[in-house]
Amino acid sequence: MLLPESGVRVWLYAPPTDMRKSFDGLSALVRQKLAEDPTGGQLFVFINRRRTQLKVLYFEQGGYCLWSKRLEAGRFHFNAQGGDKQALSWTDLKLIIEGIDLQSVRRFKRYRKGRNRG
Incomplete structure (x- = not known):
C-alpha cells in the first residue's frame, strides 16, 4: 500500500501513457517530459488512454x-x-483513485501549517 506523507508533491502526467512501461520507461518520461528528478521523493502519476489503468x-x-x-x-x-x-x-x-471527479468536489477552508491566516 502506498503511504506517503501528506505534504508530498504529486505530479500527474496528463497525456495517455503506455501501461507496458515500467520503472525505466516511466522514470525516463519523468526526466524528459516532466523535467523532474524521479529520485526526488515525489509521486508521478500516469494514466492510460482509456483511463482504466x-x-x-x-x-x-x-x-x-x-x-x-x-x-x-x-x-x-x-x-x-x-x-x-x-x-x-x-x-x-486519493479522490482520483476512489473514482471521485475532482470538478464535482466541494472544498471547505482548512488550516494549513505554514500558510498565512486570513
Whole structure:
C-alpha cells in the first residue's frame, strides 16, 4: 500500500501513457517530459488512454517503487488543465483513485501549517 506523507508533491502526467512501461520507461518520461528528478521523493502519476489503468512511480530509500491499479469497471476522472504536467495534492490523488471527479468536489477552508491566516 502506498503511504506517503501528506505534504508530498504529486505530479500527474496528463497525456495517455503506455501501461507496458515500467520503472525505466516511466522514470525516463519523468526526466524528459516532466523535467523532474524521479529520485526526488515525489509521486508521478500516469494514466492510460482509456483511463482504466493508473500507475504511480516514486523513489524511496533503496530504489524505485511502482504502484498500479486496473479498474474492472468505470474510469479514472481528472481535469486535464493544459500541458503535460499537472500538480495534484495527495488528497486529489486519493479522490482520483476512489473514482471521485475532482470538478464535482466541494472544498471547505482548512488550516494549513505554514500558510498565512486570513
